[in-house]
Amino acid sequence: MGSQEVSSTVDWQGKHVTVAGLGVSGIPAARALHERGALVTVVNDGDDERARAQAAELEALGITVRLGDGATLPPSTELVVTAPGWQPDKPLFLAAAEAGVPVWGDVELAWRLRGTDGREPAPWLAVTGTNGKTTTVRMLASILQAAGLRTAAVGNIGVSLLDAVLGETEYDVLAVELSSYQLHWAPSLRAHSAAVLNLAPDHLDWHGSMAAYAADKGRVYEGNTVACVYNAADPATEDLVREADVEEGCRAIGFTLGAPGPSQLGVVDGILVDRAFVANRQKQAQELAEVTDVNPPAPHNIANALAAAALARAFGVEPAAVRDGLRAFRPDAHRIEHVADIDEVRYVDDSKATNTHATEASLAAYDSIVWIAGGLAKGATFDELVTGAAKRLRGAVLIGADRALIHEALTRHAPEVPVVDLDRTDTGAMSEAVARAAELARPGDTVLLAPACASMDMFTNYNKRGEAFADAVRARADESA
Template sequence: MSGQPEESDRLAGLTHRDADWAGLRVLVTGLGISGFAAADALLQHGAAVTVVDAGRGGERQEQQAGILGILGADVRRGEDHVASWPDQLEVDLVVASPGWRPDHPVLAEAVSNGIPVWSEVELAWRLRPNIGAAPWLAVTGTNGKTTTVQLVETMLRTAGLRAIAAGNVGTPILDAVQHPEPYDVIAVELSSFQLHFTHSIEPLASAVLNLAPDHLDWHGSLEAYASDKARIYERTHVACVYNVQDKATERMVEEAEVQEGCRAIGFTLGTPGLSMLGLVDDVLVDRAYIEERATSAAELGTLADLELASGGEATPPPHLVANALAAAALVRALGVPAELVRDGLRAFRTDAHRTAIVAQSDGLTWVDDSKATNPHAAEAALAAYPDIVWVAGGQLKGADVDPLVARHADRLRGVVLLGVDREQIAASLARHAPDVPVRDVGVADHGDMDALGVLMDDVVSSAADLARPGDVVLLSPAAASLDMFPSYGSRGDAFADAVRRHLGIAGEA
């Protein structure tokens, strides 16, 4: 775990928004979405807030710094303010933005001096109302988190509940818990970064979807990464949902300290056993939340109910089915009826940049899977097509791409590489696919969208040169985007725009 210092009596008493927050001295690290939301919330509750940030966030963060300054925060921007503990600053608490590693000098100094560190998720939990707070359905995992919480949100709304997907998915969790029109339920996506400094949340139900090496540069080891993921199960009330096909998630449940009466609920792409959800032929079924589970199962829907979510494909991809089963397990813990789960499946549409078809022309299919920000996420897309021109590269974050390349070498018609860690992928290709032609288009400056547009034009023209009729040109980078792009979404948009320019259909939606 994180070696969290013991909290003072005052901090221990801050368990809801009506507690005594006035005058609490708080250092917020980082002025991104999470940091701004944390500072703003603390100021609203009367805390004395100092914010430190490297100052590289551009015009938006300058505006946010100005807003916080008007509200009374002490905002310190620039590299000198984040290189070490701020001079002559005494605080009761540090709230860390998720991008800050635990070994950052400011955070390490706080811990060594006995100052507690919270994530913005921990702060959000403690700023819920004292009475009537919305329960949390919490989701983590290496891949599939966003799709799963969006499925949960859709199922809950179909059931007539006021619900939102929040956390690592777009809406800051602090904004969700403080919304003037309270939610009935919150589906919370949690990254390992957010979980690292989270200590007291009590989800109604929680899930770890899968575990694969990722963010090892941040956590230091797979064991530390897994330990932070496992935090989501702690203190869960009703159901700890795990992946039957991923034994690491089951071990996490076995080792978790949960509330009395909490159950372990598995999901599987096979036939489910007791206390599991799974597949029988093409039917999604529940053998966990019905009284007659020893002898029967409740039908939750069919694979055909996911047809629109999978872009009109008659057979949805396995990862989507697994996410749907996990989401169903979470909402069933809340008591959502089986028929409303089915209606949620029918209503759901997948997020952009996940195996999204950009265009089909001259026998080629162009696919945007920019959301594949690690090798495990790229696995599903590479397995889905027989003949691929693969567009890959970016920040590998310490992950090993070698097994992915070895498994799918025989599917590769050609490869186009970009980004800071492209040489590692090139080395794997030389070992496992030495006869596959590789084009290296290099790297462009972060955030320079004109230069990135030129780079993507080079990517697309290189891919077109390598492809043959019937091939799929697949942007599935197996790496994060932040070496060059503001987000994986902007990377996918740049690819799609370049494809349209190449095909002469620029401007189409």
């Protein structure tokens, strides 16, 4: 069965569908398809205790589950629905391609099933990019809520799109975070408006090349009806707009930290302004909010706010709702989170900065920094990052398995910066890192945890790493009180 034969109007009764992967996307997909009469087989690589418990729940419904073998395409399969993280070169997908069987992700399935219950489907405002997706989507949802719209932040943010599309709540519009993985498997997605925040090398082991990664990000613009929002400071995002096949009348809308030109949003004298969605964009600008309404008002976070505002304005939201939504927004933990001030030194947790692109933005937010960095580099190099930040660094404290790579970059490009190299990867290393950073800091400095690396060499995830930093800072604050 070709991809055009499986659509939102298909009679799923008796269709043989293979769902690849248990988990946050696979289980809702299997349930939704089973409820519509499909003959569902779930395949999963793992066969651990958790997988067996999940399998038992699905099998009780009459769904077939095959654990420990995610490589073989079950006989009679007419469609594969995959978890977004499964790589395109897996044998299962190669077999599907050879057999002419289409492969969808959970996002594609949600898109195809929207409106099949007779309700008017909610438009999607979609956000992707290497960094800032979650923050921007949550800002967007806050703005939409301030406008009185029924909405939710969904997708890669952790709330299943299938649950949002098929649940009891009727939404006016959805704020949708999409990863490059999800976009790869979503060929027919057509958003109302979409934004690509930025592009930097990431997940190249999955995509195979930077060009393939960018192309998957660019899918978010395909078929947009009102606006393609791009980053004026990142020409690669504008290139993706140019390459996209959009609906007639869809506009390219830029955002910039400088003064905006026509069809852009930007910043003038501490005010976020709109020269895109105004009656005379050649001569007029609409005030939206003040920079101080953005929390925190770091440069990259202001860029996130402008992207969110652009999508909201594309949907017809009034300027006052942009201001009120940004004021109401509170960032997630471990994203440039101010922990404490001790002896006139600011301590900031940006454990979410797990790659060099995110860390570059974090370092740009402060003038004089004692930088705590290190972890698993994931193949990254640090020369460009260190070169750009060298003048801001008071010192550096390095932790984690691949700290030597950062140390070498500091030696090459910032030899005058004092470096403390902690030769330990236990979780207790964070307390020592904070103590050593405090020794290097001077009044007015910022001790910044922005690791530029993944956390799994020392911690379960970046949240645990951030919590260890915050705990160490608070313990220090109690001692100095």
